[in-house]
Amino acid sequence: MTNLLSANLLRLKKSFLFWGTMALSLGFGGFMSVNRFLEHQAYGYAVSMDSVFFGWAVVIGLVMAIFIPLFFGTEYSDGTIRNKIVAGHRRLHVYFANLAVSFFAAVCFNAAYMLSSALAGLPLIGWLSVDLITALLHVLGGLATTAAFCAIYTLTVMLFHRKASAAVLSMLTVMLLFGAALVVDGRLQAPPEIVDYSISANGEIKDQMEPNPRYLQGAERELYEFVYDLLPAGQSVQYGNLAASHPARMILCALGILAGFTAAGVCLFCKKDLN
Secondary structure (H helix, E strand, O other): OHHHHHHHHHHHHOOHHHHHHHHHHHHHHHHHHHHHHHHHHHHOOOOOOHHHHOOHHHHHHHHHHHHHHHHHOHHHHOOHHHHHHHOOOOHHHHHHHHHHHHHHHHHHHHHHHHHHHHHHHHHHHOOOOOOHHHHHHHHHHHHHHHHHHHHHHHHHHHHOOOHHHHHHHHHHHHHHHHHHHHHHHHHHOOOOEEEEEEEOOOOOEEEEEEEOOOOOOHHHHHHHHHHHHHOHHHHHHHHHOOOOOOHHHHHHHHHHHHHHHHHHHHHHHHHOOOO
16 A cells, blocks of 8 residues: 555656645735735734635635545546556555645645745734634644545546546536525524514504524524534534634534445445456
């Protein structure tokens, strides 16, 4: 497996796609810090690195949905996968080597974003206002979510011969994940009361507060919160906004997704006909 990892890392080192994505990550991090500073100058409200530094967690799912199929998707068409097996490498090792390098690339993109956002943001808007423990929990949780995304897309790219099919399926997956997270968050954000307007007999408009029938309570709310914590997209949004209310549960959910999709991917890949 060491040889497989070395080969993948060497290919990564020579990849224009990898270095191009690194450059975009660096530019995006710096842009977000400068943009937040310009908003502060224009509108006068207080800003800090809290709203910028963790922004990588929101976009990494989309970035890897594009990167992994494009980077590994040529292995079938070029015969690389079959050559690795013919050379005596186990399918398990091939799968794990691709997953490990995918995660390594994602960590590099995240680090590039954090570095550039910090370098640009420190002299403009200052440092984080949250305590160190909270910041570390969000970073660790964001990395666990990143690993979960990589596991999902690695399964996709290892099971589909065609790069285009893997890329389309990965994009559809990330869109469905964020769509589901948006729906769940919309229910969780519903207020307990809403304004009800009525018109009296003399034409006067009156308003009064009424209970919101869409407001979630009790076990139903706990279920929605769990689903939001379980969805990788929901985790991404919470880490990006520095609003993870159940970090331990979210990390466990991300690790569970990583283990589940990796186990399923390995089993299916080991049975796949490569001819």
